[in-house]
Amino acid sequence: xxxxxxxxxxxxxxxxxxxxxxxxxxxxxxxxxxxxxxxxxxxxxxxxxxxxxxxxxxxxxxxxxxxxxxxxxxxxxxxxxxxxxxxxxxxxxxxxxxxxxxxxxxxxxxxxxxxxxxxxxxxxxxxxxxxxxxxxxxxxxxxxxxxxxxxxxxxxxxxxxxxxxxxxxxxxxxxxxxxxxxxxxxxxxxxxxxxxxxxxxxxxxxxxxxxxxxxxxxxxxxxxxxxxxxxxxxxxxxxxxxxxxxxxxxxxxxxxxxxxxxxxxxxxxxxxxxxxxxxxxxxxxxxxxxxxxxxxxxxxxxxxxxxxxxxxxxxxxxxxxxxxxxxxxxx
Amino acid sequence: xxxxxxxxxxxxxxxxxxxxxxxxxxxxxxxxxxxxxxxxxxxxxxxxxxxxxxxxxxxxxxxxxxxxxxxxxxxxxxxxxxxxxxxxxxxxxxxxxxxxxxxxxxxxxxxxxxxxxxxxxxxxxxxxxxxxxxxxxxxxxxxxxxxxxxxxxxxxxxxxxxxxxxxxxxxxxxxxxxxxxxxxxxxxxxxxxxxxxxxxxxxxxxxxxxxxxxxxxxxxxxxxxxxxxxxxxxxxxxxxxxxxxxxxxxxxxxxxxxxxxxxxxxxxxxxxxxxxxxxxxxxxxxxxxxxxxxxxxxxxxxxxxxxxxxxxx
Amino acid sequence: xxxxxxxxxxxxxxxxxxxxxxxxxxxxxxxxxxxxxxxxxxxxxxxxxxxxxxxxxxxxxxxxxxxxxxxxxxxxxxxxxxxxxxxxxxxxxxxxxxxxxxxxxxxxxxxxxxxxxxxxxxxxxxxxxxxxxxxxxxxxxxxxxxxxxxxxxxxxxxxxxxxxxxxxxxxxxxxxxxxxxxxxxxxxxxxxxxxxxxxxxxxxxxxxxxxxxxxxxxxxxxxxxxxxxxxxxxxxxxxx
Numbered sequence: 070x071x072x073x074x075x076x077x078x079x080x081x082x083x084x085x086x087x088x089x090x091x092x093x094x095x096x097x098x099x100x101x102x103x104x105x106x107x108x109x110x111x112x113x114x115x116x117x118x119x120x121x122x123x124x125x126x127x128x129x130x131x132x133x134x135x136x137x138x139x140x141x142x143x144x145x146x147x148x149x150x151x152x153x154x155x156x157x158x159x160x161x162x163x164x165x166x167x168x169x170x171x172x173x174x175x176x177x178x179x180x181x182x183x184x185x186x187x188x189x190x191x192x193x194x195x196x197x198x199x200x201x202x203x204x205x206x207x208x209x210x211x212x213x214x215x216x217x218x219x220x221x222x223x224x225x226x227x228x229x230x231x232x233x234x235x236x237x238x239x240x241x242x243x244x245x246x247x248x249x250x251x252x253x254x255x256x257x258x259x260x261x262x263x264x265x266x267x268x269x270x271x272x273x274x275x276x277x278x279x280x281x282x283x284x285x286x287x288x289x290x291x292x293x294x295x296x297x298x299x300x301x302x303x304x305x306x307x308x309x310x311x312x313x314x315x316x317x318x319x320x321x322x323x324x325x326x327x328x329x330x331x332x333x334x335x336x337x338x339x340x341x342x343x344x345x346x347x348x349x350x351x352x353x354x355x356x357x358x359x360x361x362x363x364x365x366x367x368x369x370x371x372x373x374x375x376x377x378x379x380x381x382x383x384x385x386x387x388x389x390x391x392x393x394x395x396x397x398x399x400x
Numbered sequence: 401x402x403x404x405x406x407x408x409x410x411x412x413x414x415x416x417x418x419x420x421x422x423x424x425x426x427x428x429x430x431x432x433x434x435x436x437x438x439x440x441x442x443x444x445x446x447x448x449x450x451x452x453x454x455x456x457x458x459x460x461x462x463x464x465x466x467x468x469x470x471x472x473x474x475x476x477x478x479x480x481x482x483x484x485x486x487x488x489x490x491x492x493x494x495x496x497x498x499x500x501x502x503x504x505x506x507x508x509x510x511x512x513x514x515x516x517x518x519x520x521x522x523x524x525x526x527x528x529x530x531x532x533x534x535x536x537x538x539x540x541x542x543x544x545x546x547x548x549x550x551x552x553x554x555x556x557x558x559x560x561x562x563x564x565x566x567x568x569x570x571x572x573x574x575x576x577x578x579x580x581x582x583x584x585x586x587x588x589x590x591x592x593x594x595x596x597x598x599x600x601x602x603x604x605x606x607x608x609x610x611x612x613x614x615x616x617x618x619x620x621x622x623x624x625x626x627x628x629x630x631x632x633x634x635x636x637x638x639x640x641x642x643x644x645x646x647x648x649x650x651x652x653x654x655x656x657x658x659x660x661x662x663x664x665x666x667x668x669x670x671x672x673x674x675x676x677x678x679x680x681x682x683x684x685x686x687x688x689x690x691x692x693x694x695x696x697x698x699x700x701x702x703x704x705x706x707x708x709x710x711x712x713x
Numbered sequence: 714x715x716x717x718x719x720x721x722x723x724x725x726x727x728x729x730x731x732x733x734x735x736x737x738x739x740x741x742x743x744x745x746x747x748x749x750x751x752x753x754x755x756x757x758x759x760x761x762x763x764x765x766x767x768x769x770x771x772x773x774x775x776x777x778x779x780x781x782x783x784x785x786x787x788x789x790x791x792x793x794x795x796x797x798x799x800x801x802x803x804x805x806x807x808x809x810x811x812x813x814x815x816x817x818x819x820x821x822x823x824x825x826x827x828x829x830x831x832x833x834x835x836x837x838x839x840x841x842x843x844x845x846x847x848x849x850x851x852x853x854x855x856x857x858x859x860x861x862x863x864x865x866x867x868x869x870x871x872x873x874x875x876x877x878x879x880x881x882x883x884x885x886x887x888x889x890x891x892x893x894x895x896x897x898x899x900x901x902x903x904x905x906x907x908x909x910x911x912x913x914x915x916x917x918x919x920x921x922x923x924x925x926x927x928x929x930x931x932x933x934x935x936x937x938x939x940x941x942x943x944x945x946x947x948x949x950x951x952x953x
Contacts, residue, residue: 127512129437193703202435202511206649207702209437213646214695221688272817275810279818282809285769286801291793291822291869333520340513371531378520385513386505 081387092363098244099362105246107338107358108254109316113331114338114350115261116308122345123281123301124191126204127336132328133215134179134306135313139323140223142168142175142314143230158233161248164318165231176310183306184299186211191302192295212329219325227324230317249319256315260308261351268347277301281345333374334361337381343391353391409558415671416565417626422651422663423576424619430658431580432612433592435511438518440644441525442617444636445498446491446624448529451542451634454487484548484629488568488622495621496614503613507606522641530636541635545628565626569664572619576660579615588612589658642691647674650694653701656708665710670697720745720904721873726775728765734773735761736928743873748895748905750936752912753925759908760802762925763877767799768792779873794822798871802878802908805862808851812842815850815861819868828868835864838894856887863894874898875906880914892918916940 093100117131146153150167158165190211194204237245268274280287280297287294316331317323338357342349357380364376384392421439428434506517529536536542547557548564579585587608590598598605628634638644651670656662674690683689701708719742729735736758743749751759765772768789777785779795787795807815816835820828836843839860845853850861859879866874876895880888888911896918898905909915916922922939924932932945939945 127516129515190699190703197703199702200511202433202515203702203706205512205515206435207699209646209649210695210698210702212695213642214692214699217688217691217693217695221686221692225688272821275814275817276821278809279807279814282807283804285789286805286807287818288789289767289769289793289799289801290818290865291790292818293788293790333516333523336516369531371527374520375524375527378517378524381520382505382517385509385517389509389513 081383085383089359089363092366093359096363096366097242099366100359101240101244101246103359103362104355105250105254105358106362107355108257108351109250109312109319109354110331110334110338110357111257111261111351111354112253112312112315113309113328113335114342114354115257115264115347116305116312117335118339118342118345118347118350119264119301119308120305121339123277124298125281126201126208128305129205129209129332130186130212130215131305131309131335132330132332133212133219134183134309134328135316136323136325136328137182137215137219138175138179138310138313139317139327140219140228141178141310142171143228143323144223145171145175146230153231156231158235161235161238162252163232163235163249163321165233168230168314168318172311172314175314176307179310179313180303180306183302183309187299187302192298216325216329223325225325227322229321229323232318232321247319253315253319256311257351257354260311261347264304264308264347273297273300330374333381334358334377337377337384340381340389341384341392346391349391406556406558409556409562411671411675413558413562413565413630414675415668416562416569417623417630418648418651418671419569419664419667420572420623420626421620421648422655422667423572423660424616424623425648425652426657426660426663427576427580427588427612427616427619430652430656430663431585431592432588432609433511433595434609434613434616435515436518436613436616437515437641437645437649438520438522439620439648440522440639440641441518442495442499442620443624443627443644444522444525444529444639445495446621447628447634447638448536448624449491449494449621450487450625450628451545452536453490454483454546454629484564487548487629488625491621491625492618493621495617495624499614499617500610503610504606507609507613519641522639522645526636526639536634539636541633541638543633545632545634547632548629561630565630568622568626572622573660573664576619580660584608584611642694646698647671647694650697650701652708653698653706654708656710658707659710662708662710666708669709670694719743720780721906722776722778723762723766724776724778726762726765726772726777728761728770728772728775730761730770734928736765736925739775739930741766741923741930741933743904743906745872745904746899746902747920748899748907748918749921749923750907750909750912750915750919751923751925752909752916755910757925758928759925760877763799763875763906763908767797767875769799769801793869793871796870796872798866798869798874800862800866800874800876800879802881806850806853806858806865808849810850811847812850812853812861813846815865816842816868819865823869831868831870835867838867838897839864855883856890859883859887859891860894863891867898871903873904873906875908877908878910879907880909880911888914913940 113131113135117128120128120131146167149171150156153165153167156165156167159169190207191204194207235248237247238251239245268277276287276292276297277300279290280292280294284294287297313328317327334357338353339350340353341356342351342353357377360380361373361376365373421443424442425436425439428436502517502521506514509517530539532538547561580588587598587603591605591608595605647670651666652663653666654669655664655666673693677684677690677693721743723739723741726739727734727737739762751762753759761770764770766777768787772785775785776783779797782795784792784795807818810818816832817828820831823831841857842860842864845857850858853861863876863879879891879895883891892914895905895907907915907919916936916939919936922932922934922936923930924939924945932939
């Protein structure tokens, strides 16, 4: 069985790459769509990768953090700027200037909320030496509870931010780019880069990596690992929150299940890029996006989630440590 | 008085059906430590198998309206009562058929990867059944699924179905107990407690895990079939994760992860809370609060009482 | 050079893991600028003892007093500030970080000036590391890892340093190097507590020796006396 794997392994990957290249040549607008949609997944994946890589469990509640932040931002918007329906939108984008003021507030709230969850729930699990699966199960309970709370407070109807319709940018080869998506893509690249620099060039980032590498040694060294973990949750929460708001701006829709629905492609992006690697999450998201969009050129678009599932499956079987040649998972 | 009894019987039937699912999950998680959050997959497969194979094939007159699956018209000819146990076994069989290759592919993976795969599978199956309307009528769903033993005339049919469910549950429980207390079951528990020890003692851990996964899946399939015949209607929306996966997890966590009695107890308790909270005053009866409650149960029990109310011996 | 008052006292330490008790009623005093080595058969609790007095695990019973301060209840990361250094036996470096980052983490709680001073001191002592500052710690050889692990601990200017089997798995030449480094620690007025399998070599550089057996301290004496004691030699040092 194992020998069969190794034999087929490289051939399968080769075929996949050829397929993607061919498809992109035949329908280039799908490639561009894929890159743009993929960058949305990247946004969510960066935060998820941080938590998966450093806290060593699959946070099933990540999607619901994203959803919650969109609703919180909406509520802040309506409360602080009730007239924003009539105000000006930013440049070629659909959102209003007021949103830019609301975003920092909303993401900090979600970041703090994430640290509260750590104090209430995950810290205890750590002291119990719970397995990664047990912690993930707990985060699943948290996800379900959060979604119920969101539906309870805001109802199940879909909402959206105050927006102004804008034209797509028309490019050759039938490529149409919604300006919002372009904005999100740029933000994703910026965030991934900033975050990579933080993790690898700052002392805090190194302390985070040290804590996740060897928590006992980190403590001996004088690092307050509990506080570092709170930072990890805070940053993870902020990243999730940013992703949630931007995604709901881009799709002009806020629904209670929006975060949960993209959990599979998010995890696929994280795993493809190598768990814990922010640049990997960026690339992983784009790759997942490309694969999904290209597939819709040939099969029923409602099957996109199935495509993401298959990509996840293939990656887990052939390259569970990611395709960037990372050390990958160490737990 | 009559309607209260009627309501109560309905509650018992659903609790019994969910008990079957929870016993299946117990085999997966409680016994072997397999992290399956796609229970909905096997629920769905079992339910649709039962629906497809027990429904009459389309008659020409109704062809324009429906696109049924199924072709075993002789089932209705003989009456499905003789064939009902066959339907249950068939549902279990289809689930096992899907579970074996799936677990062989994924069983090497870490537990949380398995969780992601099972989650994705559930969603994928749902989409398949929504889009492939030739299979099972897509989102319209399949109606008027026949009732087993409905020629027995004692007034309210639900009493009959209650007996059907109770007997099935009893059989499932006995089989599961037999399995979990056997040497095979002990190996599974060993795998959950300390996989490395099991590996070094020479056991083919992967084989056992695949067997456990298939066994649990089969049980869940039986639950799906019971569900279909009870509700007499099935559509893809039935299998959205809240009622087809998460509530079952909360049932296992509450009742007792690792023992079948606890699984059944937890099902009755949680379904009781789910059903009876609709009678609470004011906003407390809001369905969304039940979601919150299910989530809370999973978290609180994981933190403070991971063995559940009825601990395994 | 001994002073009269011990700078480290472990009183009646009983410790273990979960419900299992590994060591019972251990008493130990350390004096400034001395090297003490703990020896004993595998599984007798030497490592557990070190862990229980350096904050890694909390003892079930007993106290640890450093310079007249009761430290038993302090958090692990607070102990580093009191001048206690500890180097575990395995997993004693951050393998996903570079050498210089390992040292940076060692000096995490120091201000910039102190960090630079200590970094230079440490690189002075282990010039080998200077040439490999930006390499990943996972690429170091066994001996270099030990050096890095020790330097990491030295970044905090510990007054007392505890080493768990620092020569484990090293070739005899490197073992001697490591032991030489430990001697120079004593020269810098650092108190060293050592757990070692290489009992003979370790005792030969030590002032005091302690013998553990089945979780209890059975012998404590001048290191020279232990080396010359034929009975102990046979039982614990591989005999003559």
